[in-house]
Amino acid sequence: MVGTAIQPPSQTTTRTRLTARALLVGERIDTLGLERSDVINAVPLAFRASDGYVVLFRYGAVVLIGLSPIEEDETLRGLGPRIISPAKRPENETATIEIVPDQDDQIDPGGTIKVKDLAPARLVVIADALAKNVVLAHQEREVSRVFDIVEPLAAKLAAGGRTPTDRSNMLKVIGQSLLVRQRLTGRVEVEEKPDVLWDRWDLERLHARLADEYELKERAAALARKIEVVGETARALTDLIDASRSLRLEIAIVALIVVEVVFTLYEFLKQLK
Incomplete structure (x- = not known):
């Protein structure tokens, strides 16, 4: 095993x-x-x-x-x-x-x-909890940094109705939130038990106590919720940016058409004279 x-x-x-x-x-x-x-x-x-x-x-x-x-x-x-x-x-x-x-x-x-x-199995159970604890601490810090980017943009939108203009920045935020989620679920598997417990069921209680002490499941769930909020907010802001750009493009196209029509009328009236 x-x-x-x-x-x-x-x-x-x-x-x-x-x-x-x-x-x-x-x-x-x-x-x-x-x-x-x-x-x-x-x-x-x-x-x-x-x-x-x-x-x-x-x-x-x-x-x-x-x-x-x-x-x-x-x-x-x-x-x-x-x-x-x-x-x-x-x-x-x-x-x-x-x-x-x-x-x-x-x-x-x-x-x-x-x-x-500190038999090997017991050592591994302790180390597993400590490693996951430090990963969660790091990811919590990373998510806080992402929130620091998104929150002012959302506040500006709520206060003055102004949409952000930097679409690439929003895409970076979405990428960062996806990366945090992938690390937690794909690599670290915070909520999974260490493999050694398959052979040492008597250490299940120690593992449970360590998980409770460091609140591993609760913190992982809280991180997942925060990541979801960050992702949804960033996607909403990106959609607003895209909509604003589309509107400006449509206005520009209409303006060009109006200019073309005016110019054509001017040339037509000039020929009549």
């Missing part, structure tokens, strides 16, 4: 609290041919790095668990050639993982993720 663990990592005994950092580093990460002897999971690709772990998602997210800042920088530099369309400023979200062997998996009110251990 895709995503099953290849070999378990050794259990952490000296560190009970780990920092997990999720970053959206680019459009995609090319993991093909990335062969390592310390791989602990195939899809998503997870491997040990120093005293911590690295989990790579092909849609451009990286989750670093238990690494120092220097180790994180070294890992990201090593991944540089495999990052397609690198982000200028990678989106960054952090969380704390606490290993508590004698307790059930849970998330405390402060947001700390408490788990029995």
Whole structure:
């Protein structure tokens, strides 16, 4: 089964609290041919790095668990050639993982993720939620930027009845909204469960708790609604621009016809004289 663990990592005994950092580093990460002897999971690709772990998602997210800042920088530099369309400023979200062997998996009110251990399957479930969280944060920011473009145009239309004149800008807005939707549904699949749960049904509760903690489904649904509003608004403004251009063209054609008629009459009257 895709995503099953290849070999378990050794259990952490000296560190009970780990920092997990999720970053959206680019459009995609090319993991093909990335062969390592310390791989602990195939899809998503997870491997040990120093005293911590690295989990790579092909849609451009990286989750670093238990690494120092220097180790994180070294890992990201090593991944540089495999990052397609690198982000200028990678989106960054952090969380704390606490290993508590004698307790059930849970998330405390402060947001700390408490788990029995960091076995590969459990590690992947946590990383999946963190990666989706950082992608949603990035897309929410992108949709807000698109709203900042559309809102003034709609406000100007409502206040003075003036239609925007830049049709190409409206088409860019429509394209951006479609791109956000495609990334969320086609690549990230925010509402889908990680493949590892097919083999580890006992981690369903942990996955559900993480999804609730980061409000993954609710935020994805809210984004979908916002994208729909942006798309409809942009299309409506584009239609108004097209209608306004058509009206101006018709007026110009009528004016040319009138000029031609007047000129013809003038020539006719001139000949009569």
